[in-house]
Amino acid sequence: MFRKFITVFSLIFLINTSSAFAKEINVDVNGLVCEFCAVTIEKNFKKKDEIKEVKVDLDQKKVFLTFKDGKDLSDKEIADTIKNNGYNVVKINREKDD
Amino acid sequence: MKLSLTLTILLSFLASNVFARPISYSGGTTIMQNNDAIKNSIHAHYSPTYKYSVGYKGEYFRRDQIALNGLQLNNLLKRWNMPGSQGNLYLKTSVGNANKSGKNELYGFTGVAGDFETRKYFISYENRYYKSDGDIISQFQQSARVGIAPYVANYGNLHTWLMLQVTHTPEFEGDEVIATPLVRFFKGAHLAEFGVSSNKRFLFNFIARF
Numbered sequence: 001m002f003r004k005f006i007t008v009f010s011l012i013f014l015i016n017t018s019s020a021f022a023k024e025i026n027v028d029v030n031g032l033v034c035e036f037c038a039v040t041i042e043k044n045f046k047k048k049d050e051i052k053e054v055k056v057d058l059d060q061k062k063v064f065l066t067f068k069d070g071k072d073l074s075d076k077e078i079a080d081t082i083k084n085n086g087y088n089v090v091k092i093n094r095e096k097d098d
Numbered sequence: 099m100k101l102s103l104t105l106t107i108l109l110s111f112l113a114s115n116v117f118a119r120p121i122s123y124s125g126g127t128t129i130m131q132n133n134d135a136i137k138n139s140i141h142a143h144y145s146p147t148y149k150y151s152v153g154y155k156g157e158y159f160r161r162d163q164i165a166l167n168g169l170q171l172n173n174l175l176k177r178w179n180m181p182g183s184q185g186n187l188y189l190k191t192s193v194g195n196a197n198k199s200g201k202n203e204l205y206g207f208t209g210v211a212g213d214f215e216t217r218k219y220f221i222s223y224e225n226r227y228y229k230s231d232g233d234i235i236s237q238f239q240q241s242a243r244v245g246i247a248p249y250v251a252n253y254g255n256l257h258t259w260l261m262l263q264v265t266h267t268p269e270f271e272g273d274e275v276i277a278t279p280l281v282r283f284f285k286g287a288h289l290a291e292f293g294v295s296s297n298k299r300f301l302f303n304f305i306a307r308f
Contacts, residue, residue: 031179033217038253039287040123056253085123086148088179
């Protein structure tokens with residue numbers, strides 16, 4: 001019984017830690033003032049295989065990127081994607097890395 | 099040519115807004131509709147990059163019954179990105195066919211457009227000069243807008259703007275200056291505007307980006 005409990009507990013722990021450590025990056029962007037600016041950024045990051053989720057926060061003037069397991073984009077790729085759509089990157093913040 | 103005129107009028111009731119950005123994101127397609135106090139127009143364009151777009155432009159001037167069908171190129175001359183605000187300067191040019199009462203002429207227009215917005219305030223100006231190679235059209239037009247958002251919404255929510263549009267067309271005797279208060283609703287890739295002009299014409303604009 002105790003072994004079963006340990007096995008189940010370990011599995012849950014592994015699943016949780018795996019998603020908890022998914023790579024997340026947030027980017028400070030200048031020029032994010034309207035709904036359409038956000039759509040532009042979101043659509044273009046969603047085209048990339050490495051990206052699991054994109055969130056744009058107009059209040060914070062930030063783009064939040066979550067990567068698929070084991071995937072990443074370099075700072076240059078992130079900056080180019082934003083710049084090539086007409087916006088300026090102020091700072092790329094890598095908060096949680098594997 | 100009758101077909102062309104009919105097509106322009108029909109399409110015009112679907113769609114170009116001179117006060118929205120005429121360029122989409124890289125690889126984006128846009129349909130813009132404008133029905134205001136003077137004309138109905140539609141602009142369907144494709145943006146290879148965020149710096150320019152190219153597409154079909156159809157316009158129908160109701161008072162003079164002039165139909166224009168052309169190819170339009172929009173260039174972003176300059177963009178200013180600041181924390182919490184953005185400014186843009188565009189050049190718009192078009193060439194095509196002008197039709198009036200079965201008569202056809204080559205026409206073109208060119209003009210500049212500029213806008214500046216924060217999440218609370220909006221201001222824009224645009225001018226353009228139309229000229230055909232005969233006497234169908236020779237017209238200058240300029241418009242300006244100011245707007246305020248009664249509340250500031252984040253991405254994904256409904257954005258609402260209260261705006262005032264003023265259009266100046268010196269050739270339109272009696273209607274040289276037309277003011278149109280309007281309300282703009284903006285959510286995701288869709289924008290719609292409703293208003294009534296000082297010469298009692300309904301304004302309806304719609305934009306969808308794909």
